[in-house]
Amino acid sequence: MSRIGNRPIQVSDLSVKVENNTLIIGKDKTFVELRINEGLKIDISDGYLNVVSTNKSSHQYQGLLRTLINNTVSGFKSSFSIDLDLVGVGYKVEKKDGKLIFSLGYSHPVEYLLPDGIDCTIEKAQKQIQQYQTTLTIKGADKEKVGQVAANLVNLRVPDAYKGKGIRYSGRPMLLKPGKSGAKGGKK
Numbered sequence: 027m028s029r030i031g032n033r034p035i036q037v038s039d040l041s042v043k044v045e046n047n048t049l050i051i052g053k054d055k056t057f058v059e060l061r062i063n064e065g066l067k068i069d070i071s072d073g074y075l076n077v078v079s080t081n082k083s084s085h086q087y088q089g090l091l092r093t094l095i096n097n098t099v100s101g102f103k104s105s106f107s108i109d110l111d112l113v114g115v116g117y118k119v120e121k122k123d124g125k126l127i128f129s130l131g132y133s134h135p136v137e138y139l140l141p142d143g144i145d146c147t148i149e150k151a152q153k154q155i156q157q158y159q160t161t162l163t164i165k166g167a168d169k170e171k172v173g174q175v176a177a178n179l180v181n182l183r184v185p186d187a188y189k190g191k192g193i194r195y196s197g198r199p200m201l202l203k204p205g206k207s208g209a210k211g212g213k214k
Contacts, residue, residue, distance in 0.1 A: 031088030038073030109196035
């Protein structure tokens with residue numbers, strides 16, 4: 027049985043309040059809202075937050091809610107980030123007015139509006155990837171939102187299985203298919 031749900035979380039430097047089964051955690055002008063399941067209660071005292079289960083049927087969600095709260099708190103202390111590589115000849119991205127404007131080989135530019143609380147930086151790094159263009163770094167306090175934005179961007183141009191062109195996660199190995207000329211047992 028997991029004991030994670032009973033561990034306290036230090037929230038002394040953050041503003042924390044509970045309203046209508048919603049926990050609101052914030053710092054400066056950034057706020058993250060988490061829904062509290064029925065049967066769970068949040069106790070805040072002496073700069074620490076505890077998740078308490080009030081009945082047996084809600085005990086299964088205690089560790090989950092505690093982990094989601096802990097991820098949010100650690101996101102405010104040091105923001106979460108995911109790096110994406112833009113790979114392909116002529117593929118470009120630029121940031122204007124909270125939007126990312128991509129040139130991904132389509133007949134039109136693709137615009138993606140960044141949600142509140144998410145920031146993106148664009149830089150060109152030295153990589154050993156053929157046809158590498160730029161690296162996008164997605165940052166934010168909400169781990170779930172950062173991951174969702176990264177997944178949405180990858181879906182704009184899913185990496186090709188043969189050449190690897192597209193938007194892909196940085197640091198994750200990508201196994202490319204050999205194609206017709208590299209296949210064994212071909213016509214002699």
